[in-house]
Each structure stands twice: as C-alpha cells, then as structure tokens.
Amino acid sequence: MTRASNDPLLQPYQLGPLTLRNRIMTTSHEPAYTEDGMPKDRYRLYHLARAKGGVAMVMTAGSASVSRDSPPAFGNVLVWKDEVVPWMKRLADDCHEAGAAVMIQITHLGRRTRWDKGDWLPVLGAGPAREPAHRAFPKVAEDWDIARVIHDYADAAERMKVAGLDGIEFECYGHFMDNFISPLTNAMPEGPYDGSSLDNRLRFAFEVLEACRKRVGPGFLMGMRYVADEAEPGGIPVEDGVEMARRFKASGLVDFVNIIKGRIHTDAALTEVIPVQGMRSAPHLDLAGRIRAEVGLPTFHAARIPDVATARHAVANGLLDMVGMTRAHIADPHIVRKLAEGREHEIRPCVGATYCLDRIYQGGMALCIHNPATGREETMPHDIAPAAEKKKIVIVGAGPAGLEAARVAAARGHAVTVFEVADRPGGQIRLTAQTKRRSEMIGIIDWRMEQCQAAGVEFRFNTWAEAADVLAEKPDVVIVATGGLPQLPELASGADRVVTAWDILSGDVRPGQNILLYDDAGDHAALQAAEVLAASGASVEVMTPDRAFAPEVMGMNLVPYMRALQFGKTRFTVTYRLNAVRPEGNQLTAVVGSDYLLDRSETRSFDQIVVNHGTAPNADLYFELKPLSENLGAVDYEALIAGQPQPDGKGPRGFRLYRIGDAVESRNTHAAIYDALRLVKDI
Template sequence: MTPESPYPHVFRPITIGTMRLRNRVMVPPHGSAVGDLWGTEREAARHIAYWEARAKDGASWIDGVRGRVRNPVVPGFEPSGYGAGTLGNYREPNYVERVRELVTVLHRAGAAVTSQLTVIGGVPQAPSTRTSSPMQAARPHVMRRDEIAGYVEEYRYSAARARDAGLDGIELHLNHDDMLEWFLSPLTNDRDDEYGGSLENRARFAVEALSAVREEIGSGTTLGVRFTMREEAPGGYTAEDGLVIAQYLESTGLIDFLHAVIGSPWGDPSYIQPQYYRSAEWAGLAGALRAAVSLPVVYTGRVTSVAVAEEVLASGGADVVGMARAYIAEPRLLTKALDGREDEVRPCVGGNDCISRQYAERLPFGCAVNPHASHEVDGPWPKAARPRALLVVGGGPAGMELAGLAAESGHAVELWEAADELGGQLRTATKAPSFDRYADYLRWQVRRLDRAGVRVRLGHRATADEVAGHGADVVAVATGAVPHRPPIDGVDGPHVLDIRDVLDGAATGKRVLVIARDDHLPPLGLADHLSERGREVTLVYAVAQAGALLGRYILGGILARLHKRGVAFRQLEEVVAIHPDGVRVRNVYSGATEDLHGFDTIVLACGGDSDASLYGELRERLPEVHLLGDAYAPRRLVAATRQAYALAGLLAE
C-alpha cells in the first residue's frame, strides 16, 4: 500500500487475539457450497483451490472451515432438511488431515484460518417448544440438562480437533437460528430453570460452550462469536438488548472478538441480504456495538466493494469487514483495488444464486456473474489450442460472456447485436428498482469486451445469408427470446401489455393486474416498479408460492417491500380469459371460476419463448454453429453465463 492509497483503513494491519492480520478483510464462511473438504480428493482440491485464490489475492482472514457440531438424536429419529446430517464435520475421520492441508496452503498465502462451531436450532433440539418463525411448523424436542451438558462436551471435542488441525481460531455461531441464539432469545426460550429467564441464564449454554472451548484451546488460539445484533421477529431481542448481550459476553473474558451480523434465515432481511438493501445498511448498528465494547468488531452484511469496506472502517462501523459474495464474484478484489483497477472488478449483483442454486434448487454451486467461481482447481483460463474466428450473434448475457471468454482464450471474436446497446433483456430488467447492480455488471461486461479486443457491431440484425457469408470458423447464436403470450382469450386487447413494455416506459392505468407465470424475480420486480410509482397492483399466480425458485434467502425482502405498498397476491388461480376491465380466473385444483373486475391494465409477466429461427436456418449451412442462452431455453442470468463458460471451454480445446 502506498501513502496515496484510497483505502488506508482497509489495508491497515490489525491483531485480533493471536492473529496478526495484514489487512481488515475477512471472508466469512460459504465454502461448503463449493466442494466437500472431507469428500473425495478432487472435491477437497476444489475446496482448497477456491480459498487459496482469495488468500493469494490478499484476504487476511479466511473464516472458511465449515463447522457443524455433531447433532445427537435418539436411534431411529430422522432429522430432515438442513439438519439431516447429524455426524458433524469435526467427527469426520479425515477432519484433521484435510483441515491441516487447507491451513498449510492458506498460511503459505498469508491468511489466518478459522472455523465456526454451529448447531442449528430446532432440528430437532431446542430450549423450549417455541420456534423462531411462524413458517416453522415442525415441533422441536425440548432439551434436558444432561443433553445440554452433552453438547458442551461436543463443543469441547470439536475445539480439540480444530486445535489439532492447526487452525488459528474458532468462532462460535450465536446467530441465524443457531441453537445458542435460540437459548439467548426470549422469543424461543421460555424455560424456568437455570437456562431460562434472565440474560445470565439464557446465555449460560453459550458461556459453558465458550468455557469448554477455551479450556481446550488455551490462550494460543483465537476465540470469538458471531451473533445477531438484533432479532427481526416480534418477541426477539432488540438492538439495545444486543448491546447488553455483547457486553455480557465480553465480561466473561473468554472471547477475543465479536462478529456482528443481522437478519434471520427467512425474513426481512434474511441473513444473506439480497439486492433490495443498501450497501452496508446495518454498519451503523455495528458501530454502536463497537462503541459499547472494547473487543474488536467484525461487521458482515452487504459489503459490496472495497470502497464500501473503506467507508465502514473509516466511519467506525467495524475493525474488520466480512466480504463473501463480493469475493465470489471477483477473486482478485484487493489486487485490483490496490492497482487502481476498480473498473475491472466484476460486481456482485446480489441475486443470491450462489446460495439459492444449492439450497433451493439442488444445483451445483454457481455465481451468476462469475462462472469461474469453484473452478479455481482447474488453473488459469486456458488459451485456445487452435485460435479461430468466432462470430457471436446476440449481445445479451450469454453472448457477451461467450465473446469475452473466447477472446480471453485467444480467439478472434466479433459480436453482432440488433439493438443499439448490449445487454439484451437484462438491460430492460435494470430499469426495475434495486437492479442497479445488474446495470453495473453490464457496464463491466462492455469494458471487458473492449479490453479483450472483441469487435462489437451494434444496431445490426443478422440474416442467415450474411452470417453464412461472413467466413467465421465458428458461429454462436445467442439471439435470446421473444415475449411469451399465453393462449388466453382477450390477450391481444389494447390494454394488455408485456412486462418488457412496462419497464421500457409504456404507460399503465392506476389499477394493474399482473399475470405471473414465472417462478423467479421478474413478476415481483415488475410489481415493485409499478407500486413504487403509485399503481395498485394485483399479482395472479397459478402456483402456490410466488418466486418459488428464489428461496428463503431472497424472497422475504421483496415480499416485505410489496406488502408494505399494498400489493395483492392471488395464488392457485390460472387466468383463462381477459376482459376489458379484468380477467376470469380458474382455480387450478377445483376448476371453479371467478371474474375479477376494476382493472385498467393487464400486464403479462410470463417469461419468453426462445428465438432460435436464425440457428435453424444456419445449422445445415455451416460446419460449426452453436445455440446458447435464452435462444436455447429461456432461463436467468446464472444459466446464461454458465452455459457460455461451458461452450467457451469446449472451443478452447
């Protein structure tokens, strides 16, 4: 760092416990999605390579070792969902070996390495019969004193294994529905024994676990807690209560730092806050906490860039900042900031596909904007064995990503786009509220294509004859999709618009009904756009849940916004006819119909139909032509970029 560095607070060293950190950036846990450290050799190598890339970039603290403590249940009981794995990572037979390998690699790269100790509440154990969410219907098992004592010993065992693996520190998880939070919270703990009632009693389990860990690791290993600064549900503890809890934990003398976060697993905000919230929105709460204690404070929550990290640190919001998704999107985050190349930093859009893919859709880990994420084990992006001339037709997300990757591997790439700007339908989506980071991403892609030497031709709609006569060795057709117009009586009425029309500026009446046939963000983003402009909006879904593919890590934020503006939802109803002032709906199960009246405008948010006509004309005329993105099958950004990555990899062989 030079004296003129614009980020003097970020790059200032600090000591926390026994850890001497070279800067103020910590990467919070998320590696369980990347690859199983205790799985096959290949899975472990993938996991280690992912973290090594971030440590080599300069991240000073990798809080990356997943730490599920064993969950003992009676024989024959089968926990489900997130609690289905009961063994716990520290009980894995190769735990010490694999973690020591990770620690060795990350120490060599200059980073400290810590592990969390986590036990999720209510799966099935809990302090009482109260649960943390009205959406949690499964009743828990109320823990006895001997079971609490057994867990304390399991914390001790886990700490010993972590110590033997050479970790620099341990972080106890007292947040985001962890069992220790359930004991701390008056919402979920109504016990009348020594583990309930007063703060001292509610904190007893956490203090006993901390004491056991500290006894095991001694003073040579750092120990801290990650805790929720306030609970979002009514009846939970407030921000003021959170300060008192933090002060009480500090008074025990057992911990070296406090890791301050916000959110619940299901609410507004969720604990992995999506695009609907401001950058570092809760850093002020962390600053109040930092003023109330003498321990170092880590703040995590929508720290979206190095510049935001600098603002948090400079304002006294924290001593260290946690950056997870920004580091998924851009593995050279700090290097580019130090070199003054911030315009090359690939921005995180906050769409949470990185977590929703795995936990909501059971798909492999993936980042919407960075298809390289989790492929670090494969080494640098390869140079093409046979550089060729590639023509990409279509400048939406798939076409742009393919063009960039292909040019970066050494191909001569030309990109034709029918519109006057690149971006395809994603550019239209950026006009909805909270989609500004997607606009940042498109601007980054334009700069990237320019740096890679891609020849871009705008405002040019390609014909099959022109493409066939161009002479490119390879052609990729990424011509996107056209709006889907469902076969509904009255769909061609003058008061019926498409979502794209509305976002592009078409006027609507005061009362708007949206026909929602999309399981992701578009209908909800449209409702956000319209309600922000004072429209009265009703969404009609044929499915039981709006945004079924969003998962709980993003859905709560947008539903809360829409509810506050009075947006109405009707579910399990298919629109079967459109009238001049409304629609007829039919229940998808009973078949009963109802007419809804009083609407000025009907808007279709029904996705798209692939536009593969050009590909159909070319596939028999050219030796090598590929189809990708929405032109193959309309999906969202993460699908487009991952498909482009796969195709670019094939072209490099």
C-alpha cells in the same frame, strides 16, 4: 486510486498470535458444497481460490454442526464426525500455503433445522417457540441435553485444532446458543438457564466457551459472531449487546467479536441482517464501530459491504479491524490481488442479487449470478488462459450470454466481433435494471463491456445481423446469443388482447386501472411488472396456476417485492389458470379455471390483462446458419460437462456454430453466462 502501500485495507493486522496479511476476510458462510457433510475437493477449492486471491483469512462453514441432533439444514459441515479432520486439514494446509489464515464457525443449530433431517432426532430449543423459517416446534432442552451439547462443542473445537486451523468462531444468532440469550426465545423453566437475568441467559454460552478453551488451550483463537441488537421490541437491546462484549473481553476466553444486528427467523428478518440489492449498503457498520470503540475487542463485521470503497472507509475510520466481503468474493475471488496490483477497476462487482444465498436456503448450492466459476473451481477458470491458436469469432447478441462469450474469447486472444440489434448492450438485464430497486443488475453488463472494450472487441450496435453479414466476416466460430422474446400462454381465445410483463417494464404499454397479471413462469419479470403497476396506483391481481406464486423468486429476493406490494391494492391468487380472454365493451373478461377442478370455470372483469410466460428462443439466424456450419450446430454435452473442448465437426463450411442462453431455451442470467464460459473457455 489509493497507492497499494498506503491503502488501509492492505495493512497487516495482529490477531493474538496470528499475523493477518491485510484487513479483508471472507466471513463464515455455508456454500453447501459438502459431500456427506464433509468439506471435500469442491469445498476446498472454493476457499483456496479466495486464499490465492489474497484474502487475509477464510472463515469456513456457516455453520459447522457439533451435534447429531443439529442435522444440516443447508449442506453444513459435520464437525461431530472424526472423519472431518483430514478433510479440514487438507483445506487448512492448502489455504495456509496460499498465505491465508483459516478458521471455522461451529454451532448447534437448535431450532433452525428440522426433525425430519439427519437421524430424525427432536429439534432442540431454550423454549418451545417455533422458528417460522424451518417450522419445527422444538423440545425444551433438559439438563442432560445442555451437558451433552457442551461436550459436543468441546469435541468439535478439539477436532478443528487437530486439523491445523487457526481458530474457531461460535455462531450466536438464530441458533441454539442465542436461543438462551434472547428474551424473545428463552422460556427455560426456573433455574440457572432461565431468562430472568443476563447472567442466566449468558450461562450456556460461557460454559461452552470455558469447555472449549480448556480443550484447545491458549493460542488457538476463539471468537463470537453474535447478535448485539435484535432490533425488535422485547429482544436483545443494544445496551445488552455492548455489555456482552465487555463480558467476553473480561473473561479472557474470546479473542474477537463479529457483530450481527437483527434476527433471522423469517425471510423478512433475514434480509435485514443480510441486505439484498436495493437496500442500503453496510447498514450495521455503526453498531460494529460502537462496540469496537466502547469495548476494544478486535471487531469483525460483514453485512452488504459490496465494494472496496465501503470496506476502506470501515477500516480507515476505525469502525472495524477486519472487514468481511463475503458475497463480494463470491463474485470475484481476486479482489485483494487486483487491489494490490492497481487493478481495482477490474474487480467484478457484486450486484446484490443474492442468488448465492437464496439458492442455499432453497436447498441448493451457492452460485454467483454472474460468476459461474464460483463453486465450480474444479472445471471452470476464474482466470482465462490464452489460446494456442488465434481465431476469428463472431457473436450475435450483446446480452449477458453474448458479452460473456465476447469477454472470454477476447481474453483468450481471439479477434471478436459482436453484432447487436439494439443501440446499447444488455438484453433482458437492461429491462430488469429499469426498476430502480434492481438497477445494480446493470453492473453485470457494464463490467463485461469494460472488459471487452479493454481487450479490443469490436461492437456493431443498431445492426440486425443476417446470415450474409455473419459469413462476410469469414469467422472460425459463430455464437448465436440472440436471447428470447416474450411468449404468450396457451389461451383458448383472446391472446391478441393481452400484453406482456416486458411491455410494462419497458414502458411500451401504459398501466391500466384494474389489472390481472397472470404469471405461470414464476420469475422476477412478473413481480417487477406488478411493482410498476402497483406504483401507478392500479389495483392488481397476481394470479398463478401454481400452488405458490413466484416459485422462481427465492425467499430473500421475495421480501422487497412483498414490502412493495402487500399493503397496496394488490392481491395474490394461487392455483387458478387463465384459459381465455373475451372483450366486453371497454373491458376484458378473463375466463379462469383450475387444474384441480377441470370442469369448473368463472369469469372476472379487468381493463388490462398482463401475462408472464417466459421466453421463446429468438433463433432464426441460428437455424439459417446451421446447415452451413462445420459442426451443424451440435454440442458434445459430455465434453461440455467435463470442461473439455468441443470436437471438430463435418459440415460443408469452415466455421463452428453454437447458440447459448435464452436463444436455446427460457432460463436465467446465471445459465446464460455459464453457457458462455464453459463453451468459449476452450475455443
């Protein structure tokens, strides 16, 4: 391993008047933890955890809204309100005390929001073209709109200076500012802001920069996170991107640039800007390096830089001055601390699932698929505290829930034994990772196994645990994490003729040629199975009774599935329900109906029918142990939600019993791991 004293990532960097303690930052992103547009305690503690973990700078917001007609599309901070100042000041003061610099990204969202949010004001654009992702048809900005928004930017910049931040970054990709810059979206009437020249297209951006610099004065950092190559015919070419950086530098108004490549107006485009698992790491690093080399402005960049090795390469080879590892720090806020302490091997990996961003774009809050403490810093620990009393804990099941329970219990100093019926750990994650594109998911399991083995957890694989086996260990606590088994939808007949998505993913059943894949769970398993089936050359019809297919697979994760399926022999049918299956010779007849027309049905012929209907709890062992346990299996939900220990029970035996994950009900990986952490952290 690179010695900490010589590691390029751990060298300080001088950015204007600011000395940054190393070369790693979290770039601007909106975790959507605001309350009424304010960055209150949840928001502050999230960033503080990363500051305490060692990053040189936390870049808050993605992006903070400067104007009332830029209503929040995904929990944005509202910097047009004076009341934001004390909240940002507290965040900045705490992060400064922890040794990190603090900036904020500000913007006018332009067409990347909706008119029916906030105060129901018209969406604003530099042309009438609709952004497909948010669907609004913008009003073309008038002169008084432009003057008003420039003033709003300056007000917001001043508020952030008063709050004690180190600087601001302007969002210039997919929002109002670059709506002017891009030839694809600038349809302003003839005049100073029209698309006839680069000078005109940049005019609004420079007027904003000038107004803000006049308001905040020298020494307060200002940067541009801008699209330097739209990678689309007719869009901003890379030559213009380099020229823009030259002009930013020559103006003296811009202290750094943060490089973006691509567009974000559709889910498909967004995944090129922010790649998900299965896509190439750091695909735009060379573009950032070119701009740094040709222009010489301090250069930042973040786009799927998930690991320390990639980050180190970017800095050591002079491609970047500061490297953004944002999703990586959502997975593990202590990357820098572990690196400096020689514990690089203990870093919890980002597996690229992008559960975090997908939730935001669906109107939720950012959560890491396998770090449930992220965003819950008020109640959930990133570091596990030792227990006052050491106990014997038996865990049944070595999927994500069981392994998290084992990891946390062992970190608390307990003696832990894990029974697992399979020859390897992983549960449903191992099934997921069978698909090459999602193979990174196994990192969720591998990291936990390494942590468990280092802590002395005893594993008994190839063992079907009976109640007697568990009781023979004389446990103080038993945790049943046996997961679920695929269940079948309710069919009038023919349930014995179908196979499950798990059968296809595991390879236990070979694909047919003409296949119905019936999915009423709407999660990844169906689309993964569809990928496998399509890759075999089969014709596949994906059918769902829902009004949209795969509703549990959110926008960015849907993109690679569509790229694999849309141009093959795959069709998608929504609002139809599989009611029955009948054998007809060597074919199967699907009897199909609809929730919208209950008195009508039709038949279709296939040679294979695959179903995806979630899982049923595999909980026989739990119910066998339940009457013998001290707490009779009961969970105090109030204590669980508050992050407090479970109370004592009154059963006949001296052990407490709990079940977690899919052994309770069909949910997802994050839910399973969160179950384990919030239960076991207090045992």
